[in-house]
């Protein structure tokens with residue numbers, strides 16, 4: 001049965017030379033629903049792995065609590081919790097076959113030999129390892145080895161599945177493929193999962209919700225769309241893909257919207273946070289368009305052809321530079337470096353943050 005996971009005021013302080021200690025996790029509150037896949041996303045050292053290890057029981061919290069279902073597991077040993085973890089290093093046993101690796105966790109559970117064999121086969125089919133059971137891990141590719149690690153975690157039918165950057169050792173193409181596989185398997189089994197990564201596109205592709213962490217704290221929790229289009233802080237906006245900040249002034253509010261002025265042009269920001277006076281418009285590169293007339297006057301500083309898009313750097317009237325993507329540049333009219341142009345914003349994809 002998938003279970004809810006709840007983190008309450010979770011803190012982890014590691015002893016450090018000098019005596020003050022490192023607050024690796026600094027007051028994390030979060031509820032993960034049964035069957036939900038939540039990703040912890042943030043830069044290296046922000047406390048993702050430490051949080052995950054506390055859920056697994058490999059680290060004890062300095063304070064706070066962890067609940068799985070209705071049970072407080074905060075001080076329980078790893079084998080007393082119904083969790084399973086998939087690591088970046090596959091951590092397979094080299095002298096065992098693939099089947100033996102996958103079935104390893106069942107040795108310690110009350111499962112008959114026949115049932116174990118049946119479950120191993122079923123999980124191997126599910127993760128795409130059919131027919132590879134008799135091989136040694138060394139005879140598999142990196143992607144196949146990671147599937148074995150995934151199968152080994154799944155076969156024990158844990159209440160919570162934990163992933164710590166499991167795809168970091170794979171090349172880019174395989175990483176994209178495997179993240180879809182992981183998502184498919186997680187959804188097919190309806191299992192509660194916590195996934196840790198520093199890769200924003202991985203987080204976007206995999207998650208029901210993303211938890212953006214910074215220095216041991218949660219900056220924002222939201223769906224991939226919310227995090228991308230409505231970042232709560234500059235840190236989140238910056239961490240999730242490319243972003244531009246345009247200076248603006250809030251003129252008035254209308255219902256939930258704000259009418260702002262930027263470089264003499266008015267734009268309505270829907271669902272705007274309550275901010276007065278000087279502020280920043282948050283605009284993704286694909287939510288801006290270069291036109292021949294009517295808009296913010298800019299000049300093209302540079303451009304890079306990316307195949308599916310043209311990436312421009314353009315200079316605003318105040319001298320700041322921003323990034324603009326023009327999709328499908330093979331069909332569109334392109335602008336030359338040095339050329340004057342006009343910038344328009346997609347009002348459905350702009351957001352407002354305080355300065």
Ligand SMILES: Nc1ncnc2c1ncn2[C@@H]1O[C@H](COP(=O)(O)OP(=O)(O)O)[C@@H](O)[C@H]1O
Pocket residue numbers: 014015022023024042043044045046047048049050051
């Ligand atoms: N066992 C440990 N002893 C001391 N400090 C640690 C230990 N594990 C992690 N840290 C520190 O805690 C902070 C968070 O680390 P970690 O959770 O591994 O971050 P992330 O997984 O987000 O990269 C870092 O400053 C790291 O150096």
Ligand SMILES: [Mg+2]
Pocket residue numbers: 048049050
């Ligand atoms: Mg880590």
